[in-house]
Amino acid sequence: MTALAFSLMAMSAAAAAGGASKPAEVTIASPVYHETYRPQFHFTAEKNWINDPNGLVYYKGEYHLFFQHNPKGINWGNMTWGHALSPDLVHWQQLPNAIEPDGLGTIFSGSAVVDWNNTAGFQSGDENVIVAIYTAAGGTSPESQGRPFTQCIAYSNDRGRSFTKYDGNPVLKHIVKDNRDPKVIWHGLTKRWIMALFLDGETFALFSSPNLKEWTHLHDLKLPGCGECPDFFPLAVEGQPGKLKWVFTAANGKYFVGDFDGQKFTPEGDLQQVDFGKNYYAVQTYSDIPESDGRRIQIAWMNGGKYPEMPFNQQMSFPCELRLRRLPGGMRVFRTPVKEIEALHARTHRWRDVILKPGDNPLAGVARELFDIRAEFELREATEVGIKAHGEAITYSAKDKRLNCLAASAPLEPVDGKVRLQILVDRTSIEVFGNDGRVSLTSCLVPQGPTRLECFAAGGTARIVSLTAHELRSAWR
Numbered sequence: 056m057t058a059l060a061f062s063l064m065a066m067s068a069a070a071a072a073g074g075a076s077k078p079a080e081v082t083i084a085s086p087v088y089h090e091t092y093r094p095q096f097h098f099t100a101e102k103n104w105i106n107d108p109n110g111l112v113y114y115k116g117e118y119h120l121f122f123q124h125n126p127k128g129i130n131w132g133n134m135t136w137g138h139a140l141s142p143d144l145v146h147w148q149q150l151p152n153a154i155e156p157d158g159l160g161t162i163f164s165g166s167a168v169v170d171w172n173n174t175a176g177f178q179s180g181d182e183n184v185i186v187a188i189y190t191a192a193g194g195t196s197p198e199s200q201g202r203p204f205t206q207c208i209a210y211s212n213d214r215g216r217s218f219t220k221y222d223g224n225p226v227l228k229h230i231v232k233d234n235r236d237p238k239v240i241w242h243g244l245t246k247r248w249i250m251a252l253f254l255d256g257e258t259f260a261l262f263s264s265p266n267l268k269e270w271t272h273l274h275d276l277k278l279p280g281c282g283e284c285p286d287f288f289p290l291a292v293e294g295q296p297g298k299l300k301w302v303f304t305a306a307n308g309k310y311f312v313g314d315f316d317g318q319k320f321t322p323e324g325d326l327q328q329v330d331f332g333k334n335y336y337a338v339q340t341y342s343d344i345p346e347s348d349g350r351r352i353q354i355a356w357m358n359g360g361k362y363p364e365m366p367f368n369q370q371m372s373f374p375c376e377l378r379l380r381r382l383p384g385g386m387r388v389f390r391t392p393v394k395e396i397e398a399l400h401a402r403t404h405r406w407r408d409v410i411l412k413p414g415d416n417p418l419a420g421v422a423r424e425l426f427d428i429r430a431e432f433e434l435r436e437a438t439e440v441g442i443k444a445h446g447e448a449i450t451y452s453a454k455d456k457r458l459n460c461l462a463a464s465a466p467l468e469p470v471d472g473k474v475r476l477q478i479l480v481d482r483t484s485i486e487v488f489g490n491d492g493r494v495s496l497t498s499c500l501v502p503q504g505p506t507r508l509e510c511f512a513a514g515g516t517a518r519i520v521s522l523t524a525h526e527l528r529s530a531w532r
């Protein structure tokens with residue numbers, strides 16, 4: 056469900072109650088960040104509602120995570136940019152809210168960039184300026200009644216600790232309906248900023264600007280069945296040094312791969328999908344990751360997770376690296392957890408070359424809550440192989456050639472009769488990655504009791520080529 060859908064629900068609940076929605080009363084039974092349903096290595100706000108990741112930008116050793124936030128309530132509303140910082144994409148510290156609603160509207164989704172060349176002229180000191188580009192959602196608050204949705208900017212001269220709204224806002228006037236969610240990237244060849252924007256229905260648009268203040272429309276494009284939160288970025292093609300392709304994603308993560316010359320994006324092939332989970336939405340990638348690192352790192356809102364009686368609502372996905380591979384069918388995005396997950400690895404359990412008969416469970420003795428599991432199975436005569444965590448089966452069905460978890464399912468071809476899995480198990484989520492990220496399943500759950508791991512085969516004997524279960528520490532020290 057999209058955040059706007061949530062907002063409609065919240066509004067009708069408020070109307071039914073005969074007034075503005077009140078924050079729910081909640082009891083915090085345990086210290087903050089250790090409550091019953093608090094994710095232990097996925098970002099949540101200390102309290103209240105969050106949705107889309109916004110303004111993902113890296114500057115001077117700090118990963119900024121801004122996010123759609125209701126500072127006043129457990130449900131969607133009062134959209135404000137919350138802010139968290141991390142040195143490693145694993146340990147987060149929440150800071151004061153970054154951008155607050157004003158007379159132009161509440162603050163909807165958008166992006167952030169480092170203006171290395173001071174193109175906007177906002178730099179006042181030694182620090183390079185971080186510029187946030189967001190939607191002012193006119194008409195979503197009493198202060199902004201009668202105003203439309205426009206695109207605005209705000210800048211920070213103190214490494215993202217405070218933002219000043221540009222006094223010439225909006226920088227992009229209303230175009231159509233609830234046009235929103237600007238994602239901006241620097242295009243080095245033309246020395247222009249490029250903005251991807253959601254217009255309406257399944258239509259998106261690209262704009263360019265020399266200075267983040269004046270924008271020229273380049274062209275529109277349609278992503279069938281998609282809406283909201285576009286992202287647009289180059290990816291190196293694996294195994295083809297120097298070859299870049301451009302990827303255009305929508306909120307649901309579906310994407311086109313194509314070419315971009317600074318004026319026009321030309322998609323090749325059909326719309327593709329990498330994640331098939333229940334809770335993967337409003338995806339956005341980091342801006343300004345140093346070239347020496349070179350990764351394209353994506354975070355999704357795990358939309359629709361349930362956290363009964365908790366002081367917070369909703370969680371982000373674990374950050375993932377995106378890679379591009381040419382397959383016989385065309386270019387495909389692969390998605391795997393960033394290697395920084397290793398910072399949380401605690402005790403490791405390993406198996407190698409084990410015959411797995413129906414009824415066997417080599418993982419029987421491993422009973423913890425948080426895991427990074429990596430497994431390679433040779434299917435042999437088995438019709439199904441898999442792992443159970445939180446009582447939920449992550450199953451590869453050899454018959455259907457599908458990977459299944461929590462009522463979601465992804466197509467996955469075995470490679471030489473084998474499948475490889477990586478599985479991140481947190482308190483309220485399971486993220487599964489098949490064959491090095493060819494597909495993923497990002498899903499939330501409400502755990503029903505202690506985690507007992509299981510590794511199983513059904514219908515015949517399989518072989519565990521290798522199985523490594525890393526117990527994880529909590530990121531909340």
Ligand code: FRU
Nearest residue numbers: 057058059123163164283337
């Ligand atoms: C996506 C979305 C965006 C919008 C934001 C509002 O979930 O609907 O289109 O900017 O959420 O919170």
